[in-house]
Amino acid sequence: MKVLKFLILIASISFAQTSEDIAIKMYSRLTESIPATNSSIIQTMKGHIQNGDFLSAAKEATQSNDFYNIGLKNFAKSFTDVNNEGSIRMPLNDMSATIIGFTRDDIDFSTILSADTFYRLNTTPAFSIANNTHYESAENSYANLKTSLVADTISSVNNFAPSKAAGLLTTRAFAANSYEAGTNRAAVNNIMNQFFCKTMEQVQDSTRPATRVARDVFIVPNPTIPHLFQTRCSGCHGLMDGMRGAFAHYHFNERTMVYDDSKVHDKYSINATNNPTGYITTDDSWINLLNYGVTESFKSTLLSGKGAKSLGTAITTSKQFSVCMSQRVYKKLCLKDPSTTSEKNYILNLANEFKNNSYNMKKLFESAASSARCITDSEGGAL
């Protein structure tokens, strides 16, 4: 917090860019749009900036329709970019709408992977668990996301117990990308990418115990390379297979997410002869091996549990979740990844503040927009 105030102070001392220029830039970065020429929001923001109160200026911009309909929407959509292509051309869906809703309504983001809450719109055609038409038509008709999003319960629309609802992890969009083909490992891979900002390549570490690696992962993948399983495969699969148990009852059947309490899904026991001594999934228990090796700094505290809901909490209460959210917001506002030491320290400060602010995403946006030098530093030229 102190560091942020310090940065604000520095920015308000050196003043080459006018306060209106800064207001316009702050607005544009938050909303991904250029404000109206006679925008009253810009006039109010300008006044705050003249008083050195960048935070109040940012709070004006996050109340604008443009923030919800473009800037925040595109931020939310980036979480559904499973192939990390950087594009935001995919339609709005229940996952991105939920991220927008949690932000708008100041809901604790550390529950975003465990709450029994998702967001839909108050528009027709009505929400369906079997397709995305509801969201697509709302987006195509420019429904105002600031006013038309409403909270609903995941368990009631899916007709399962509230304890089986796990926020974004049990949205149709996440399910379609994670539980359809394959072996539900894609779910862990997606979590790693979207909520920890890491690829499996980056977090693999063969010093982790391989106790949970399942039978389909060849124990001798290549006879000419001894110990390949230990040195390579288990580096990813130790961690991934440890977590994927959480999703043992979830599947996606082409249109709809399915939760079957009665048994572990068949995909958990395929190709058992590849590694006959491998782990056999018998329930939805999971273990969290993040505290081993290269991911030790993730500082995870919840190390085992049952089901997606508790895994979701283990993810969002890890330090790396806050760091990742801060990094994503920074990239959104500054249009670059943090690379220098001071940028990285700045991200850590934002992450701490995010956690101390009850994981409030709107405040994270406001805090970053009012302190990131890419916006507030008047030395950097007009842009």
Add this chain to the structure above:
Amino acid sequence: MKYLNLILLSFFFISCSMQSSLENEQVQEDELALQPKRSLPDIIEEQYSSSIGILSYQGVLQSMSNLTGVPITNNRVQVVYNDVKDLLAGTNQLNLYTPSVQQGYMKMAAEFCSEMTKSESLIRNIYPSYSTNNLNIENLVDAFVNKFWAGKANQDTKDSAIEDYSVLLEDFKTQGVRSADLAFSACVGSLAALPVMIY
């Protein structure tokens, strides 16, 4: 007439605004001359270490609406938008500033400006002294450039654009081009320009 103006002026403005922003960053002219094959995104990327972005398709739609006062749901705007949406950028990365993005962007600007200049009250939002006869070109251009480029370019850049651009429009005026078309030209020239596209 409209489309000739449009193409002429847009290219003129894009190159002029680019030139000026480079000068601001003190890039030597001969340095640019030595590397003629570098694309605009490359050059900007070096100058700003990619800390600027390009408006994505919905950002373009909303921004042009914010600037001109023409609603995003305007029928003619919608027709063009649906036509060029896929040409416009799908991410904010500056290296997506391709000819197709420029083309889509220009078509959008033309339609917004065409709809805007059908309404004198919308023109007057930008230039309150707008009149249908004996229009003051320099003031007209000044209003469009300063309002559309607000916060996006320094005053020198804007002034030199206004100066160059006014000369051109004065010519049009002498040839008898009517006020609404002069306003259209001022609008499209300043809207289809780099300072609006990047943020």
